[in-house]
Amino acid sequence: MNRYILIRRLRGPAILLLLGTILLMHEAGLVDFWSLFFPLLLILIGVLKLAERAVLAAAGDETPYPGSPYPYGAAANPATAQPQPGTSIVPATQDYGKGPEGGQS
Numbered sequence: 035m036n037r038y039i040l041i042r043r044l045r046g047p048a049i050l051l052l053l054g055t056i057l058l059m060h061e062a063g064l065v066d067f068w069s070l071f072f073p074l075l076l077i078l079i080g081v082l083k084l085a086e087r088a089v090l091a092a093a094g095d096e097t098p099y100p101g102s103p104y105p106y107g108a109a110a111n112p113a114t115a116q117p118q119p120g121t122s123i124v125p126a127t128q129d130y131g132k133g134p135e136g137g138q139s
Contacts, residue, residue, distance in 0.1 A: 037089045045082050052078055 052074055060067040 036093075038086060038093070041082060041086050041089060045079075048078060048082065049075065 053071070056065065056067055056071045056074065059065045059070075
C-alpha cells in the first residue's frame, strides 16, 4: 500500500481518537473541552499534512492514487514540460498590416 494513501486513511481515525481522548478527560474534570480540542485538532491536521507532503517528496514522481491524472514531483513542474507543436493559442506568425482590418497606420 502506498504510504500517502495510508496517511490519508489514518486522518479520520486520528481525529476520532483525539475527540474521544479529550471528551474522556473532560468527563473526568481534567480539562475544558472547547479550549483544548480545536487547537489540538489544528495541530493534528497540520502534522498529518506535513507527513503527506514528506511522503510525496520522498516518493519522487509517483501519483498518490493509481490512475490519477495529477502528477507530483518533478513531472509536475511546468518549466520542464516541452511544448507540443501546433497547440499554441497565439498564432506563430504575425501578419500586421496585411488586411484592411488590421495593421498600423
